[in-house]
Amino acid sequence: MTTYKILLTNILLFILSVSLVFLVTNNSNSVEPDEILQDQKQEFRARNISKNIRCMVCQNESIDESSAPLAKDLRILIRSKIKEGKKDEEIYKFLTDRYGDFILLKPPFKLSTLALWVLPFLFLIIGVLIVLFHNKKSKKIHYL
Amino acid sequence: MKKKLLKFPLIFFLSILLVFFYLLMIDRNPSEIPSALLNKNIPKFEAESLFKDKNFISSKEFGNETTLVNFFATWCKPCLDEHVYIKRFSDEKMIKVIGINYKDNPKKAIQWLKKLGNPYSNVALDKNGRIAIDWGVYGVPETFVVNPEGIIKYRHAGPVTKKIYKKINLIIEDNK
Numbered sequence: 532m533t534t535y536k537i538l539l540t541n542i543l544l545f546i547l548s549v550s551l552v553f554l555v556t557n558n559s560n561s562v563e564p565d566e567i568l569q570d571q572k573q574e575f576r577a578r579n580i581s582k583n584i585r586c587m588v589c590q591n592e593s594i595d596e597s598s599a600p601l602a603k604d605l606r607i608l609i610r611s612k613i614k615e616g617k618k619d620e621e622i623y624k625f626l627t628d629r630y631g632d633f634i635l636l637k638p639p640f641k642l643s644t645l646a647l648w649v650l651p652f653l654f655l656i657i658g659v660l661i662v663l664f665h666n667k668k669s670k671k672i673h674y675l
Numbered sequence: 676m677k678k679k680l681l682k683f684p685l686i687f688f689l690s691i692l693l694v695f696f697y698l699l700m701i702d703r704n705p706s707e708i709p710s711a712l713l714n715k716n717i718p719k720f721e722a723e724s725l726f727k728d729k730n731f732i733s734s735k736e737f738g739n740e741t742t743l744v745n746f747f748a749t750w751c752k753p754c755l756d757e758h759v760y761i762k763r764f765s766d767e768k769m770i771k772v773i774g775i776n777y778k779d780n781p782k783k784a785i786q787w788l789k790k791l792g793n794p795y796s797n798v799a800l801d802k803n804g805r806i807a808i809d810w811g812v813y814g815v816p817e818t819f820v821v822n823p824e825g826i827i828k829y830r831h832a833g834p835v836t837k838k839i840y841k842k843i844n845l846i847i848e849d850n851k
Contacts, residue, residue: 587813590706600778601813604804629811631711 710830718809725798744819757834765794774798
């Protein structure tokens, strides 16, 4: 019994330490010191945009996380646009005009992406209806 | 009635399987991204030229004929691999090819072209990669087909292979 307890605490400790490591490393980013803007508000905006922009080279990373040269170029470009006084929407438009919607990590809600956004909810409703319908029918049978 | 309902999930499952199998078998590359610039005007730019003292001005270089735009660099191995095909476009097919030298050393680029042969009518220097960003380029080599009106008709990301060479030739024929 005691060996069982020790084993359990060991497993728990292991899970805790692994998740702690992930918690720390997941916050990592590739922004280099010389890229960072002096103005904290502007830097915050740049970081926010960078997190939503896909690195076209690595494709499953944001440019905030990626160390690819193109990601660095785009981070610097975004910061220079912010310095110029461009709005967030203007910067997003600049990037999608060149690289398409694919550069946005979150696909936009558009006519062409309607199925992507709506279908899961539609399936959920259909599923709930089927369950309800089925229950009603089986209840009736039960009472008869 | 009940038997009919039971068949429905099976048919549904099989049709999904069929779609997946079809997508698996057809010749496609899921990581290939269509260019956002397709059927749009080429981005205007001005840059230093590799051969000439005069600056490369895009509005003077494009128009009148179907032109290929090839982003390349001497440090890029796939660019070396596709060079034979780029040369065949200019030598055999008499197509105007414009090179854009991406983040490279101009001296090395000149030597590279002297050694391998020069297919380009002019080469613009993209020292910091800004021209490439305006073209939506995400890695060299990339090749664009621009029609006589200065509109982008096709983009290929990655080296031109035998298959892509044939495909580009067909697109050029369509856009003459």
